[in-house]
Amino acid sequence: MSIIQGIPDPGPGLRLHLNEHTGGCSPRVLEAIRSLDATALSFYPDYKPVVLETAAFLGVDPDQVLLLNGLDEGIFLTATALFGSRMPNVGNAVVPLPAFETYLTACGAVAARVVTVPPGPDLTFPIDGVIRAIDHSTKLVFVNNPNNPSGRLVPRADIRRVVEANPTAVVFVDEAYWEYGGESFLDELPKYPNVIIGRTFSKAYGMAGIRAGVMVAHPRLLERIRPIVPLFNLNVAAVAAVRAALQDQAFVAESVAQANESKALLYAALDRLGLRYWKSATNFVLVDGGDRAREIIDGLWAKQIFFRDRTKDQWCPNCFRITTGVVAHTRQAIAALEELCAAR
Ligand SMILES: Cc1ncc(COP(=O)(O)O)c(C=O)c1O
Structure with a gap:
């Protein structure tokens, strides 16, 4: 019997396919969860302290903050609020490619008309195409900065152009x-009541299993979404985890430092191997495996080192994506990759 929910666990090995933090979360987060008692688990969570603390951390008002059961939930909520059955089913959503799959899934779930925009040269943000795609009926535009899967940054001036193209369209800036x-783009939020900034605790905070994220926007924009938010969307462990995580910014700085070192090591290895890649502003690197792609992906999976197969994406054929977080894990991946390529 196969159970289809989520992404199947590949089993023992090195998970470098989902951009997770492979070193685990902050010890302070673990401590906070361990300190929950039986009553804490038996009561519905109180969100006020965590909302206040998150708002203070982000430097915004509490009514600009909506906590989420993962940023995925925020993408679904936004699409539902704008295109769901309570709304007249008109208008479109603009999705620049290649894109994080959930944008298309969420838009599909609410039957939004999706206008996709192919990437610019070398997987740059297709600003001109996006501007052309936005019309008077556009309700939602996704801007993923930095982009998954390319790892590339979107220039701030491009985001401004998108946001100003149709002030009635909501621009979801997925950060x-x-x-x-x-x-x-958070510092520009006061100027733009049509922008939502999405953040997650799944990546640099190492809490993907906890499922916590946040949307930040003008209070009136969030008011359009709040009516459809499940009453208790974050569980009590996630609340405790977020509060502790915000207190441990040294952990985040270390995650970023490790990712930077990992990327430098991987770039050097890919240069040695003659494989093309895109310099990344994230914790992963997209690699063009050329005619070696299939062999590399399958060969590494056979060695229980899991890269993300992106070869089926028409905008990055022959590509795979490697998480570059914990340096020791990146070294392990590089050694396996070099061994595989040497044996060719
Ligand atoms: C661009 C992007 N947005 C959102 C998410 C979802 O984050 P979360 O784990 O908070 O649902 C991911 C996860 O991989 C992502 O890559």
Whole structure:
């Protein structure tokens, strides 16, 4: 019997296929979860302290913050609020490619008309195509900065152009990996009531299993989404985890430092191997395996080192994506990759 829910666990080995933090979360997060008692688990969570602390950390008002059961939930909630059955089913959503799959899944779930935009040269953000795709009926535009899977940053000027193209369209700026690149649109939020910034605790905070994220936007924009948010969307362990995680910014800085070192090591190895890649502002690197792609992906999986197969994406054929977080794990992946390529 096969159970189809989530992405199947590949089994023992090195998980470098989902951009997770392979070194685990902050010890302070673990301690906070361990300190929960039986009553804490038996009561519905109180969100006020965690909302206040998150808002203070982000430097925004509490009514600009909506905590999420993972950023995925925020993408679904936004698509549902804008295109769901309570809304007249008109208008479109603009999705620049290659894209994080959930944008298309969420839009599909609410039967939104999706206009996809092919990437610019060398997987750059297709600003001109996106501007052309936005019309008076556009309700939602996704901007993923930095982009998954390319790892490339979107220039701030491009985001401004998108946001200003149709002020009635909501622009969802997905900053799931922002900590690694350090470029955020958050400081421009006061100027733009049509922008949502999405963040997650799954990546630099190492808490993908906890499922916690946040959307930040103008209070009136969040008011359009709040009515459909499940009443208790974050569980009590996630609340405790987020509060502790925010207190441990040294952990985040270390995640970013390790990712930077990992990327430098991987770039050097890929140069030696003659494999093309895109410099990344995230905790992963997209690699063009050329005619060696299939052999590399399958060969590494056979060695229980799991890379993400992106070969089926028409905009990055022959490509695979490697998580580059913990340096020791990156070294292990590089050694296996070099061994495989040497044996050719
Ligand atoms: C671009 C992007 N957005 C959102 C998410 C989802 O994050 P979360 O784990 O918080 O649902 C991911 C996860 O891989 C991602 O790559």
